[in-house]
Amino acid sequence: MRKLLQSQRQLRQKRLLAIKKGTVALLDIGTSKVMCLVVSITESNQINSFSIGKSQSGVTFRVIGASTTKSRGIRNGEIYEMREAESAIRTVIQRAQKMAGCLIENVFLTFSSGTQKSNLISSSIDFTQREVTGLDIGHALSKLNIANDDLKTEIIHALPVNFSVDDKHGYMDPRGISGSKVAVDVNIVSIQSDIIKNMVTCLNKCDLSLAGIALAPYVSGQSSLLEDEMELGVVCIDLGAANSSMSIFFRKNLIFSESIRIGGNHITGDIMQAFQISFLAAERLKVLHGGLMPTNSDDRETIELPETGADFYTDRRTITKSELLGVIRPRVEEIFDSLRNILDMSDFEFLPGQKIVLTGGGSKLANILDFTSMFLGKPTRVAVPMRIQGLPASAHGPEAAAVIGLALNLAQPQDEIWDFKAPFEHEGDELIRRTWRWVKSNW
Amino acid sequence: MNLLKSNDPAPSKLFYKVNRLFYKSWFKLLLMTIFLFSIVLLSIKLLHENINLNEEIKLLSEESSALYRGLTELSINRISVEGAKEPLKKEITILVQKAAAEGFSALKAQSLREKIQKINKVDKAFVKFSTDGLVNVNVVERKEALVFFNKELYEVLDNNGVILSTNPDYEGLSSFPLLVGKNGSKNIRELLLLVNEMGSHKSDVLYYEWVGERRWNVHMKDGLVFKLPENKLNKALELMHMFLNETNKLLKPIVSVDFRNIDKPIIKFKKIPPLEYNRKKTGRLAG
Numbered sequence: 235m236r237k238l239l240q241s242q243r244q245l246r247q248k249r250l251l252a253i254k255k256g257t258v259a260l261l262d263i264g265t266s267k268v269m270c271l272v273v274s275i276t277e278s279n280q281i282n283s284f285s286i287g288k289s290q291s292g293v294t295f296r297v298i299g300a301s302t303t304k305s306r307g308i309r310n311g312e313i314y315e316m317r318e319a320e321s322a323i324r325t326v327i328q329r330a331q332k333m334a335g336c337l338i339e340n341v342f343l344t345f346s347s348g349t350q351k352s353n354l355i356s357s358s359i360d361f362t363q364r365e366v367t368g369l370d371i372g373h374a375l376s377k378l379n380i381a382n383d384d385l386k387t388e389i390i391h392a393l394p395v396n397f398s399v400d401d402k403h404g405y406m407d408p409r410g411i412s413g414s415k416v417a418v419d420v421n422i423v424s425i426q427s428d429i430i431k432n433m434v435t436c437l438n439k440c441d442l443s444l445a446g447i448a449l450a451p452y453v454s455g456q457s458s459l460l461e462d463e464m465e466l467g468v469v470c471i472d473l474g475a476a477n478s479s480m481s482i483f484f485r486k487n488l489i490f491s492e493s494i495r496i497g498g499n500h501i502t503g504d505i506m507q508a509f510q511i512s513f514l515a516a517e518r519l520k521v522l523h524g525g526l527m528p529t530n531s532d533d534r535e536t537i538e539l540p541e542t543g544a545d546f547y548t549d550r551r552t553i554t555k556s557e558l559l560g561v562i563r564p565r566v567e568e569i570f571d572s573l574r575n576i577l578d579m580s581d582f583e584f585l586p587g588q589k590i591v592l593t594g595g596g597s598k599l600a601n602i603l604d605f606t607s608m609f610l611g612k613p614t615r616v617a618v619p620m621r622i623q624g625l626p627a628s629a630h631g632p633e634a635a636a637v638i639g640l641a642l643n644l645a646q647p648q649d650e651i652w653d654f655k656a657p658f659e660h661e662g663d664e665l666i667r668r669t670w671r672w673v674k675s676n677w
Numbered sequence: 678m679n680l681l682k683s684n685d686p687a688p689s690k691l692f693y694k695v696n697r698l699f700y701k702s703w704f705k706l707l708l709m710t711i712f713l714f715s716i717v718l719l720s721i722k723l724l725h726e727n728i729n730l731n732e733e734i735k736l737l738s739e740e741s742s743a744l745y746r747g748l749t750e751l752s753i754n755r756i757s758v759e760g761a762k763e764p765l766k767k768e769i770t771i772l773v774q775k776a777a778a779e780g781f782s783a784l785k786a787q788s789l790r791e792k793i794q795k796i797n798k799v800d801k802a803f804v805k806f807s808t809d810g811l812v813n814v815n816v817v818e819r820k821e822a823l824v825f826f827n828k829e830l831y832e833v834l835d836n837n838g839v840i841l842s843t844n845p846d847y848e849g850l851s852s853f854p855l856l857v858g859k860n861g862s863k864n865i866r867e868l869l870l871l872v873n874e875m876g877s878h879k880s881d882v883l884y885y886e887w888v889g890e891r892r893w894n895v896h897m898k899d900g901l902v903f904k905l906p907e908n909k910l911n912k913a914l915e916l917m918h919m920f921l922n923e924t925n926k927l928l929k930p931i932v933s934v935d936f937r938n939i940d941k942p943i944i945k946f947k948k949i950p951p952l953e954y955n956r957k958k959t960g961r962l963a964g
Contacts, residue, residue: 306687321687328688328696337700441697 238380238389242652245446249644251675252340252445253293258644259330259338259442261323262450262637263345263433265308265499266475266595269629269637270326272299272334273644293645297624299334301326310476310495311347311450313432316439323440341442343433344640346450346477348495349426351387354395355379358417366399366408366416372654374418388427390449392651395421395487404485420651423449423491446644451479451491453639458593458617458632459483466587470617471573471606472635473596475499478569482582487648490580494572498596501565508561509553515540520599523555524562527601532556566599570609577610590614595633753777754810761816765798772796773812789814798841822869825856826884838865854879858887868893871905874914878921892937902933909939916942 252258253275262269273295303325307318331338357377359370371394380389397405399413408416434444455470467484479493501524506516523537535555582588590612592602597616607614619638621630629637688696698704723730756773758766776789786804793802793814801817822836824847831844833853844850854872856862868885871893875882878897886894888904895903895917903920905913913936920934935943 324690324693325687328693331696331700337697441694 239652239656242389242392242650245444246652247671248340248443248445249342249647252342252443253644254675255340257298257334257336257338258445259299259327259341260637260640260644261326261341261343261437262634262640263308263311263319263323263343264305264450264475264636265311265477265497266305267302267633268305268308268322268326269302269634270300270330270338271297271625271629271637271641272330272336272338273624273641274298274334295623295641295645297622297626297641298336299330299332300626300629301329301333302629303329305475311345311474312429313436316432316436319436320439323436323442327440327442339441339443340445341437342446342448342640342644343437343444344448344450344453344636345429345433346472346474346479346493346636347425347429348477348493349429350390350449350451350479350491350493351424352491353422353424354419354489355422356417356419358398358415360415363412363414366411366413368409368655370416371397371408371418372656374416375420375651375654376656378418378420378651380422386427387424388430389422389424390430390447391421391423391452391488393421393423393488393648394651394654395419395485395489406485421487421489421491423452423488425449448640448643449491450474450636450639451481451493452488453637453643454479454593454619454635455481455483455488455591455639456642457619457635457639458591461486463587463589463591466589467582467585468587468589468591469577469582469612470591470593471597472594473498473569473592473599473602474594475596478573478594478596480573480576480580482580482585484585484587490582492576492580494569494576496565496569496572498599500569501562501596501599504561504565505558508557509539509551511539511541519558520562523558525555525559525600526563526566526605528556528559532559562599566602566605567609570606574610588612591617593617593619593632593635595631597632753812756812756814758814758816761799761818765796765816765818768796769793769799769802769814769816773814777812797839800835821853823854823856823865823872824850825862827862832862834862834865836865836869838862854882855884856887857884858890860890861885861887871895871910871914876918878918881921901931904933904935904937906937906939912939 256275258273258275260271260273275293275295303322306322307313307315307320308322313319327338355378357374357379359374359377361370375394380392396403396419397408398415398417398419399405399408399411400415401417405411430447437444451470451472454472455464455468459468459470464483464486467482470481470483472479472481474497476497476499477493477495478497479491481488482490498520502513502516502520505511505519505524506513509516509519511519518540519537532555536552537555537558539551539553541549541551590606590610592606592614593616596602603614603616616632617635618632619630619635620642622638622641625638753773756770758769761769772792773789776784776792784806786806789812790802790804793799793804793816798819799816800819803815805813805815807813819835819837819839819841821833821841823834825832825834826847829845831847831850832840833842833844833850835841847855854868856865856868861868864887868887871885872879872882875895881897881899883896883898886896888894892907893905893910895905897903903913903917905917916936916939917934930947931944932947933945935945
């Protein structure tokens, strides 16, 4: 626990220093694309000094650089070929640097992983009747049974999602409330530690320093969901290239997150296999002619298959749209079937809000809205991430939801357990640390 | 999204690192410092050695212009004359040297060529300059074709009637056909054809006479004269050849053959005076 807090606080410190420098880069490493936004903190005087247990006031920012490149060396959200991944990151960073006209040193990273696990755990402490203080919350948090000692998983997010005082639930900030017992529910989101290590190594090879990390399902939700939706309860489904992830928000907190290792690339792979065409041709077919809902004219609508190296007059092949739909739909059904199973496990049905929001590149598939609402039996909408200042129009689509969400998370981060002071952290020790931090940041 | 390109070239690691270096403020500062330091060093050197910049610049500019001249302006190292025999060759060499003395930059190949072509003996001339100072003159010399006796002088002409030289006597020119007659030089082409037609009898001809500016007389060394017509010259020449081939068989000496009326040639024999006349004459001389 102490180790976790220390490592995460170091990361928080890096984040603060990066923000103070005025320019940070936000990097989304996906299976199909690597995207980078460079944001300039325009009103840095709004940043408060780092304070444990206090929500930091927001900063305003402006996008000054953006670049995207095709992903290389990354499969299922994990680095498979270090050199290739490194070259892809170098490409986006150099371009974004050129556009922004400044050096990128600190990077905030987001990615989606099929290995992510979400675990809701709780702990409580009893004390004599008095007002709850920050230290009491820290005390309750320190009693959490976080199984992080096996070194195989790394905790990315540990979000306190609910506070209870004397068995009364739903407190957002219990400080100052009188009671004799305080309980806290924490959503622990973790992934395999190797994935993170590889990512950090790759960034270091590109002379970049990791200043913060957030998982794509969480930040995608932050950029795509409306405040009311988050308050009532909503499922955000991020349909990526290799992973489809689901995040459930309630009372503006991420209460559940899970992902499956099936995505848009699998649909493309199926088309490629069914019609024996190249991956790029299959992707083109999916984007231009793909769909999910059959119509009466599908049998009559023919699509010419792009053949490479074939004779134009003799080797032309055509398929009907219904044949294409027949390939796409089962795979999408498989994805949503898996998501429905997860949804059933997550007790989402007990939340007051029952809305489903689709985002990510896969949400651009035709008729996916009708299909989802029909298949999952819940009201659905396809979200476009909210606009942020200076964002180029070309980067404003559902596929950029994660990176835009990361920018929003940077501006208004949510409290995590390491933002609260634990009882084993002494005041004197903290004073020295703060002095050292001040010296380090100013010299 | 349009930003996604499948063939994005990734920057090499070195290029990426160098590129990042230029964004770093300490590197910019270092470059600036080096620049300022070099400026300061230069200023100190100028002040310390008390160098007059104006003079230095003037000197530099003179040096550079001299260097430019040296690089761009050529000097004549060698004159090569081809296609000309010795007296003409020397004449052309002197001409080129004179022209070069006016300055090589003023010397133009075209003007030099025109000057050379003004020499009577030169038919055509080609002039070429090369960067190593060689002036190459290629000449087509006029050939001596005949001698025209005009106003007590022997003029050597080429086949175009251009006077190549003038001699007071005929000595040394006997290999060329001799032409006499007023304005004979204006009809040289016809004469040359006539000379050519003479064939093996060419050497037997003493001279060709242009008579009355309209027709030819051929005077043979043995005193025989062929009077050729104005027209039907070919037929006259045929008859003349026949005559010349058979002339040895003739018993009486012939003075002239007149082809002016080609259908009716007139042969004039040499008159032999009667013996009485000879005696009378001898007696009168004897007194």
